Amino acid sequence: MQWLLCDRMPGTSGFTISYAVLSRRGLYFFRPRSRQAMREKRFKGYILHKKETVYKQEELKAEDYETDFRPLEEIERLSVVNLVASGMLVMQERGSEERMAGIFTNGHMEPASKLVSAFEKLKQGKETGIQEDERKEAACPTCGMLYPERGRKVCPRCMKKHAIFGRLLRLAGRYKGTIALIIVFMLLNSLTSLIIPYLSGTVLFDQALGGTGRFAGQIGLVILLIILCRTLALAFGVVFGIQTAKLAANVGFDLKSDVFASLQRLSLAFFQKRQTGQLMTRVNNDAADVQYFFTDGIPYFIVNTMNIIGIAAILFTLNWQLTLLCLMPLPLMIFIMRTVFPRLWRLSWRRHRRISAMNAMISDSMRGARVVKAFGKEYQEVERFSRSSRYYARAEQRFNKMGSTVFPTLNMIIQAGGIILWAFGGWQVIQGNFTFGLIMSFLHYLTMLYNPIQFMNNIVGWWSNCMSAAQRIFEIQDAVPDIQEKEDAVRRETIEGEIRAIHVTFGYEPNRPVLKNVSLHVKPGQMIGVVGRSGAGKSTLVNLISRLYDPDEGRITIDGIDVRDLSFDTLRRNIGIVSQEVFVFMGTIAENIAYAKPDCTLEEIVQAAKIANAHDFISNLPDGYDTYVGAGGYILSGGEKQRLSIARAVLHNPRILILDEATASLDTETELEIQDALEKLMKGRTTIAIAHRLSTLRNADYLVVIEQGEVAEAGTHEELMELNGIYAGLVRKHDEALKMREVI
Known part of the structure; x- marks a missing residue:
C-alpha cells in the first residue's frame, strides 16, 4: 500500500x-x-x-x-x-x-x-512492489525539533549523552596503553604531592619545631623529605606531560584521518548538499575538541577524582567535624552545575553552527576570488563576512558570558570553605583544641582540594564541547552513502566495454525526472555521440554510467552486468572521464598528471603528455614538469588545463572513455589541438562523447539526440540529416554560427 x-x-x-x-x-x-x-x-x-x-x-x-x-x-x-x-x-x-x-x-x-x-x-498490469511507506519523519517525535540532517533521525536535544560518552570510551581503547601510563604517573605525582602538606604542616610545626613526636627537633630531615617529595612530584609530572603531548598528537592525527576517510566514502550527493567550510569545521575544529577528551578529559578526570577521594579521606582523618563544615557549600555547587550544564550544551551547538557558517562563507569567497574581483564585489564580500563573523561573535559571547558568570560563582562558593576553616579553626586554636600545625596541614589540603574541584567545574564546559563535537563526528562516520558497493560485488580486471541503458529514469529531486525511459546500446570499441540542448540530461546519463548516482528506474549494464553489481574498483579502473570542468590540484604539473596512476614513472608521464599534445607547452614552463601550480591551476589557460586532463586520462588507460563537453569554451585553434589529442586517446576504447560543438562528433559511429530527458532521435549522421529533425536543426544552427564567426 x-x-x-x-x-x-x-x-x-x-x-x-x-x-x-x-x-x-x-x-x-x-x-x-x-x-x-x-x-x-x-x-x-x-x-x-x-x-x-x-x-x-x-x-x-x-x-x-x-x-x-x-x-x-x-x-x-x-x-x-x-x-x-x-x-x-x-x-x-x-x-x-x-x-x-x-x-x-x-x-x-x-x-x-x-x-x-x-x-x-x-x-499497466506490472508488479509494483507497493509496500508500506518507508519515509523517515523530518522531526523528532519527542520534542518536535527538526533533524539537522534529513534522513538521519538524530535529535541533538533528545540524544542520550551517555551513549556518546560510552562510544568515546570505546574509541579510547586504541590508546589504552598510553592513557594507563599517563594515569599511573599522574597518580604517583598526586601521591607524592599529598605527603607534602602533612610534612610542611603537622610534622614541621607540631613535631620538629614543637619538640614533640617522632620528628622532634629534626628540622633538617623534615626539610630534606619535603625537597625529596617535591622533586619526585616534578619528575613524575614531566613524564606524564611528555606522554600527554605524544597522545595529543596521535589522537589529533587519528581523529582527523578517520573523519576525512569517512567523508571520502560518502556519495557525491552528500557534498553537493553541503558547503566546504562546514565540512572543514568538522575535520579540524570538532576533531580538536574531541582530542581534549582524551588528553585533558579522561586522565585528569580519573586522577582528580582520586585526588578528591584521597584528600577528603585525609581531611576526615584529621578532623571530621571541621571537614563537614568546610564541605557545606558543596551541595549548592552541584545544584548550580546540574542547572547550567544543559544550557551550555545548547550554547555550544549554536556556536558551532555559527563558526561553520562563517567558515563556509570564507571558503566560498576564496574559491570564487576571480568572480569577486571581476565584478568588483570586494566590499560586498567584506560586509558578508562581517555579518557572519558578528553572528559568530555573539554566539561566542553568550557562551563565554555564561561561563565567565557561573565558574567564578562556583569558585567563590568553594572558597567559602576556606573562610569557614579560618574562622572556626582559628577559634579552636585559641581555645587550645587544635594545634597550629593541624590547621596549616588542613589549610594546605583544602587548597589542594580546590584544584580538582575547579577542574570538575571546568569539565562542564569541556564535556559539553567534547560531546557536541563527538556527536557531529559520529554523524559523519555513521552516515550511509547513497551509492554503496555490494558485499558480493563482481570484480573484473578488464572489461570489453559494452554498455546498455535499459529504460532508465532518474531525477535529482522527487517528481522532477531529468532522464525519462532512456535506452541505448554502445558496442565494445564503438564511439557514440550524445547531442542535445543544455539541461537535456546528457551529463546525467554519463554520471549514471560511471555510477556517481543510481537510476530511479531501469538499469545500466556493462558487459551484461548491472553497474550496481560491479565493484567500485572495477568501475573506476575501467572508466575514465574528461570533463569540461577540469580541476587542477595544488602541486606540480607532473603530480597532477600522475594523479590517475601515482606509482607511474616520469617516462610514462612524459609519454602521456605527448599523446595529449601537452608536452610542448609544459617544456616551455619555467620548471617544466616540476612547475608548481596553485589550486585551480590559475597560471594555466583553459586549453592547457584540458590537455592536462587528457594526459591524466591517457595515463589512467581506461577501457571506457567518457568525454563530457571536453572542447567547450575553447577557441578554434585550441579545439583542433584538443581534438587531435582526443582522437589518439579514443583509439581502441569504447567512447561516449557529449558535445555542443558538433564538429567534436564528426568521427562518431552512432549519434543519440536527447530532448527534455528522452531519446528523441538516434542513428548515424547521414540518417539523422535525412530525418530532418532536431539533429538536422542543430547542425544548421552550428553551420550558421561558424559562418558568422568567419564573417566577424
Whole structure:
C-alpha cells in the first residue's frame, strides 16, 4: 500500500492532515471530519525560528475521518503538478475532466511521486512492489525539533549523552596503553604531592619545631623529605606531560584521518548538499575538541577524582567535624552545575553552527576570488563576512558570558570553605583544641582540594564541547552513502566495454525526472555521440554510467552486468572521464598528471603528455614538469588545463572513455589541438562523447539526440540529416554560427 499525506483536500478548509492511499483495488481519500483531526500541529523548531508547522502521523480513527473511494478502473490518469513551494495531486476519472485531488508541501513530493509511479504500474498490469511507506519523519517525535540532517533521525536535544560518552570510551581503547601510563604517573605525582602538606604542616610545626613526636627537633630531615617529595612530584609530572603531548598528537592525527576517510566514502550527493567550510569545521575544529577528551578529559578526570577521594579521606582523618563544615557549600555547587550544564550544551551547538557558517562563507569567497574581483564585489564580500563573523561573535559571547558568570560563582562558593576553616579553626586554636600545625596541614589540603574541584567545574564546559563535537563526528562516520558497493560485488580486471541503458529514469529531486525511459546500446570499441540542448540530461546519463548516482528506474549494464553489481574498483579502473570542468590540484604539473596512476614513472608521464599534445607547452614552463601550480591551476589557460586532463586520462588507460563537453569554451585553434589529442586517446576504447560543438562528433559511429530527458532521435549522421529533425536543426544552427564567426 502506498500513501500520501496531504495538507489540503477538496472539501476541507485551511491546512489539515489528510491522506491519499493507493491499493490494488483503487484510491482512498481520508478527509478530516472532527475538529481534533483538523487541528494544526506545531512545535518549536531551531532556536532561530519561533514556530514551524509539522504534520505528525497519528492513528487513524473512523470517527475522525470520512472516506472517499475511487476504483482503479474508473481512474484514467493520476499526475503531480509542481508548484512554487508545494505540489498538487491531479486526478482524471473516466468521462470527466481533470480535477485537484489534494495539495501537499514539497516535503511530501517524494511519496507523491511514488504514489503516481505505483498507479501507472498498476494500470499497466506490472508488479509494483507497493509496500508500506518507508519515509523517515523530518522531526523528532519527542520534542518536535527538526533533524539537522534529513534522513538521519538524530535529535541533538533528545540524544542520550551517555551513549556518546560510552562510544568515546570505546574509541579510547586504541590508546589504552598510553592513557594507563599517563594515569599511573599522574597518580604517583598526586601521591607524592599529598605527603607534602602533612610534612610542611603537622610534622614541621607540631613535631620538629614543637619538640614533640617522632620528628622532634629534626628540622633538617623534615626539610630534606619535603625537597625529596617535591622533586619526585616534578619528575613524575614531566613524564606524564611528555606522554600527554605524544597522545595529543596521535589522537589529533587519528581523529582527523578517520573523519576525512569517512567523508571520502560518502556519495557525491552528500557534498553537493553541503558547503566546504562546514565540512572543514568538522575535520579540524570538532576533531580538536574531541582530542581534549582524551588528553585533558579522561586522565585528569580519573586522577582528580582520586585526588578528591584521597584528600577528603585525609581531611576526615584529621578532623571530621571541621571537614563537614568546610564541605557545606558543596551541595549548592552541584545544584548550580546540574542547572547550567544543559544550557551550555545548547550554547555550544549554536556556536558551532555559527563558526561553520562563517567558515563556509570564507571558503566560498576564496574559491570564487576571480568572480569577486571581476565584478568588483570586494566590499560586498567584506560586509558578508562581517555579518557572519558578528553572528559568530555573539554566539561566542553568550557562551563565554555564561561561563565567565557561573565558574567564578562556583569558585567563590568553594572558597567559602576556606573562610569557614579560618574562622572556626582559628577559634579552636585559641581555645587550645587544635594545634597550629593541624590547621596549616588542613589549610594546605583544602587548597589542594580546590584544584580538582575547579577542574570538575571546568569539565562542564569541556564535556559539553567534547560531546557536541563527538556527536557531529559520529554523524559523519555513521552516515550511509547513497551509492554503496555490494558485499558480493563482481570484480573484473578488464572489461570489453559494452554498455546498455535499459529504460532508465532518474531525477535529482522527487517528481522532477531529468532522464525519462532512456535506452541505448554502445558496442565494445564503438564511439557514440550524445547531442542535445543544455539541461537535456546528457551529463546525467554519463554520471549514471560511471555510477556517481543510481537510476530511479531501469538499469545500466556493462558487459551484461548491472553497474550496481560491479565493484567500485572495477568501475573506476575501467572508466575514465574528461570533463569540461577540469580541476587542477595544488602541486606540480607532473603530480597532477600522475594523479590517475601515482606509482607511474616520469617516462610514462612524459609519454602521456605527448599523446595529449601537452608536452610542448609544459617544456616551455619555467620548471617544466616540476612547475608548481596553485589550486585551480590559475597560471594555466583553459586549453592547457584540458590537455592536462587528457594526459591524466591517457595515463589512467581506461577501457571506457567518457568525454563530457571536453572542447567547450575553447577557441578554434585550441579545439583542433584538443581534438587531435582526443582522437589518439579514443583509439581502441569504447567512447561516449557529449558535445555542443558538433564538429567534436564528426568521427562518431552512432549519434543519440536527447530532448527534455528522452531519446528523441538516434542513428548515424547521414540518417539523422535525412530525418530532418532536431539533429538536422542543430547542425544548421552550428553551420550558421561558424559562418558568422568567419564573417566577424
